[in-house]
Amino acid sequence: MARSVWGSTVGKKTIMAVSGLIMLLYLVVHMFGNLKIFFGSGQFNSYAHWLRTIGEPFLHYEWALWIIRVVLVAAVVLHAVCAYQLSRRDQRARPVAYAHKRPRASYATRTMRWGGIILALFIVWHLLDFTTLTVNKNAQPGHPYENVVATFHTWYGDVIYIVAMLALGLHIRHGFWSAAQTLGAGKATRDRVLKGIANILALVLTVGFISVPVAVMTGVVS
Numbered sequence: 001m002a003r004s005v006w007g008s009t010v011g012k013k014t015i016m017a018v019s020g021l022i023m024l025l026y027l028v029v030h031m032f033g034n035l036k037i038f039f040g041s042g043q044f045n046s047y048a049h050w051l052r053t054i055g056e057p058f059l060h061y062e063w064a065l066w067i068i069r070v071v072l073v074a075a076v077v078l079h080a081v082c083a084y085q086l087s088r089r090d091q092r093a094r095p096v097a098y099a100h101k102r103p104r105a106s107y108a109t110r111t112m113r114w115g116g117i118i119l120a121l122f123i124v125w126h127l128l129d130f131t132t133l134t135v136n137k138n139a140q141p142g143h144p145y146e147n148v149v150a151t152f153h154t155w156y157g158d159v160i161y162i163v164a165m166l167a168l169g170l171h172i173r174h175g176f177w178s179a180a181q182t183l184g185a186g187k188a189t190r191d192r193v194l195k196g197i198a199n200i201l202a203l204v205l206t207v208g209f210i211s212v213p214v215a216v217m218t219g220v221v222s
């Protein structure tokens, strides 16, 4: 069963759809959590502390967070490996080699490919910035509010995050739609609704995430 899912194109697309939806769910929660920054340092930092104590005393300190991390890493790896394999498969499936230059992939394919690469690089930077604090100018463990403000006081922090969030919006817009197709939507009326949901999700997430660097840049959050 597992082998046939992994070995087939439909199986890989299903894995991409499900892992994508898991990441999307995380992002919706993460974006709304980030908006707590507008309520000040005390609220934001105690929210970050709460993230580490979810499930206590049944779970130990940070256990829930580690479970979330393991699920997310699995989702990212499965999503990326399937994307790579599907695109290799697509290239191999061309019956006749093109005599001249290969025609460029479609706009959507190119956007998803480059968007995926930008987001993968962004995630590495983001973890170095706010989790390990390696590249953070403030780098105070337990003080995410001050660390976030420090990042968005640098020009490169603003550029990296805003570019990545725009890539994220485009990726979600097309990705959500593709996932719905894979998971068996496909009636004209339902498709229209799903396209609407994809657009709203992409817009809300992009605007919500970008509001944080913009708030720091404009002094609303300081």
Ligand code: HEM
Binding pocket: 027, 030, 034, 048, 049, 051, 069, 072, 119, 123, 126, 127, 130, 131, 144, 148, 161, 168, 209, 210, 212, 213
């Ligand atoms: C402006 C946008 C964003 C801001 C300000 C932001 C801020 C933060 C902060 C402050 C943390 C650390 C929380 C803590 O340790 O308590 C964090 C963690 C995290 N963020 Fe973001 N984030 C943003 C966008 C994103 C995006 C787009 C993604 C995914 C593509 C993402 C994925 C993560 C992950 C996976 C973690 C958890 C790291 C861990 O395991 O501790 N974030 N974010």
